[in-house]
Amino acid sequence: MTSAAVETHGLTRRFGAVTAVRDLSLRIETGEVFGLLGPNGSGKTTTIRMLCGLLEPSAGTASVAGIDVAAAPEQIKLRIGYMSQRFGLYEDLTVAENLAFYGGIYGLRGEAAERRTAEIVAFLEIGPRLGQLAGQLSGGWKQRLALGCALLHRPVVLFLDEPTAGVDPAARRNFWQAIHDLARAGTTVLVTTHYMDEAERCTRLAMMSGGHLIALGTPAEVAAQVGGGGRTLEDAFIILQERDER
Amino acid sequence: MMPRLWPMFVKEFIQMRRDRLTLMIVTGLPVLQLLLFGYAIQTDVRHLPTVVVDESRTPESRDLIAAFENTGSFTIIARLDGREALDRALARGTAAAGIIVPADYPRQLLRGQPATVQVVVDAADPLSSQSGLAAAAGVAQARNLAILSAAAGRAGPPLEARVRPRYNPGLRSATFIVPGLVGVLLTMTMVLITAMAIVRERERGTLEQLIVTPITKTELMLGKITPYIGVGLVQMTTVLLVGRVVFDVPLTGNLLLLYAVALIFVIASLSLGLFISTLVRTQQQSMQVSFFIVLPNILLSGFMFPRAAMPLFFQWVGLLLPLTHFLKVLRGILLKGVGVAALWPEIVILAAFAGGLIVLAVRRFRKTLD
Structure with a gap:
């Protein structure tokens, strides 16, 4: 068995009286494109934030790239890339300035920085937009820039929190192409989504509802849990969620 | 680093x-x-708008009022006939100070009796009233010294404080x-x-x-x-x-x-x-x-x-x-x-x-x- 890219045991997070994530145990292998599926408020974002060190777990343990999240949150940060749900880059900086800033923050200097930035620009085809202010970009371009900034330091694990919200279908398809390219090159991707067609493109899925896991497996396995046959993933999701709520 | x-x-x-x-x-x-x-x-208050009630109307009283005006702290804006008019001007805020020279002012001076002059100041604003009060006291003191020195046959007052405001000489x-x-x-x-x-x-x-x-x-x-x-x-x-x-x-x-x-x-x-x-x-x-x-x-x-x-x-x-x-x-x-x-x-x-x-x-x- 290879070492897990992400591993959690009994991961729990409470906000006051509300338990946002309850007793979550997951194991994600290196090179997977792992989907976290669930309605709003099911605990997807809280889970990702705990794995990135943005929120401290209330109970349980989690490790990313073999490092314990609670014990060494700063060591994890060099090994992960993160795209938040809301556009998190500087709208008053240009595309190039945002890339230069994050390159600098991730310790890229001189020629290495130039080379890596050129690679990212070519990979995401954002060359024509370099001089534009990030705030003036459309949703699709913003998302590419955000992905670019999250990839500059060649992270081992990439966390994407609803990366395609508010992005048009063509841009979404390109984005998923890029994600699979990255996975093939050995990057582990953990992505949350609402879209069933995106969930289908994941190697494995975890369905969440009310802060806990309701299904886990490949898209086909999850669909099979509700009887298979002609059942789609969307059917499975709705049936499982209704079962959970009862 | x-x-x-x-x-x-x-x-x-x-x-x-x-x-x-x-x-x-x-x-x-x-x-x-x-x-x-x-x-x-400006924390140094100058030119307080002042009303005057001169009940004596003599050269002596006019001389005194001029002395007040010469300090620069008082600017006479009106001469009024009665104390009630002065009170009204102060209450309305048209004047910040009032000077009342009683009718017996020159007579008392002449007799060598203490003469009085009344200075009323709107002290609702302490900062501006203070400079009015200080100026009024200054006028009275200067007059007193002049009268006393003359009576004692001296050229000037026995003591003079020479004040030097350092670092901000113009205050x-x-x-x-x-x-x-x-x-x-x-x-x-x-x-x-x-x-x-x-x-x-x-x-x-x-x-x-x-x-x-x-x-x-x-x-x-x-x-x-x-x-x-x-x-x-x-x-x-x-x-x-x-x-x-x-x-x-x-x-x-x-x-x-x-x-x-x-x-x-x-x-x-x-x-x-x-x-x-x-x-x-x-x-x-x-x-x-x-x-x-x-x-x-x-x-x-x-x-x-x-x-x-x-x-x-x-x-x-x-x-x-x-x-x-x-x-x-x-x-x-x-x-x-x-x-x-x-x-x-x-x-x-x-x-x-x-x-x-x-x-x-x-x-x-x-x-x-x-």
Whole structure:
């Protein structure tokens, strides 16, 4: 068995009286494109934030790239890339300035920085937009820039929190192409989504509802849990969620 | 050492340059405030509008009234017929002072009996009434001395105090206010700018992206502060230049020393702002807290009101404000021309403030979202 890219045991997070994530145990292998599926408020974002060190777990343990999240949150940060749900880059900086800033923050200097930035620009085809202010970009371009900034330091694990919200279908398809390219090159991707067609493109899925896991497996396995046959993933999701709520 | 400080600095600098509103506040505000304070605020009250009730109507009484007017503190705006009219003028606020010369004034003088003249002052505003009272007492004293000396057959009064107002010989308000204004303006703008710094990134959602990187808290904080140190020093230069040209405020001492201490003070103010930024959740809250901090700085630091006149408790509170110490340095260097030998306690205290506040801000800051 290879070492897990992400591993959690009994991961729990409470906000006051509300338990946002309850007793979550997951194991994600290196090179997977792992989907976290669930309605709003099911605990997807809280889970990702705990794995990135943005929120401290209330109970349980989690490790990313073999490092314990609670014990060494700063060591994890060099090994992960993160795209938040809301556009998190500087709208008053240009595309190039945002890339230069994050390159600098991730310790890229001189020629290495130039080379890596050129690679990212070519990979995401954002060359024509370099001089534009990030705030003036459309949703699709913003998302590419955000992905670019999250990839500059060649992270081992990439966390994407609803990366395609508010992005048009063509841009979404390109984005998923890029994600699979990255996975093939050995990057582990953990992505949350609402879209069933995106969930289908994941190697494995975890369905969440009310802060806990309701299904886990490949898209086909999850669909099979509700009887298979002609059942789609969307059917499975709705049936499982209704079962959970009862 | 701190490899991520430079990119953070560059980013903050670019953002500062593009933020027109902040730039306008930072450059326009000092000049505006300077003109406002320099011209409008005069603590030496002159030309109180004064009404006169001269019941005696003699050369002696007219002579006395002229003596009052000659002090420059009183400007006679009307001669009234009765005391009721005087009361009405004071109550309505058309006059701030009234002089009543009784009918028996010349007769009493002639007899060698104590003669009285009544001066009524609107003391609802203590600052302006005080100068009226002092001027009135001065007039009476000068008259008394002249009469007594003449009676004793002397050429002049037996004792004369020669008063020399040092460092501000003209006793001009601007000379006192403008150096202090450097400190007040720096406090206002520096605290406010950085009080918004962290919380703005939190509100815009950029902090979340920033704190999943390996940037350290110290790098983040220092990167936020450094571009504004330059802004603070430019601001100070503007105020000093305009103060020199427009208000003729002296720049007596070692300006290099002044800039060095100002650097420390600016860092202390910026750090205080950063600390505020770690306490609040929204930009609006940070504005409110900043104003809450700026007000005591103006009232208790000795900028306008003498600290010696305050109750002991508020004098102690004043000592907790960096501005109180910086004002001593500003006035010491600009007006008195003193150096490190006289000012080292203030410099040490300011350095302690700067260091302490920055450590506090870094400690308070958490690289998490809760």
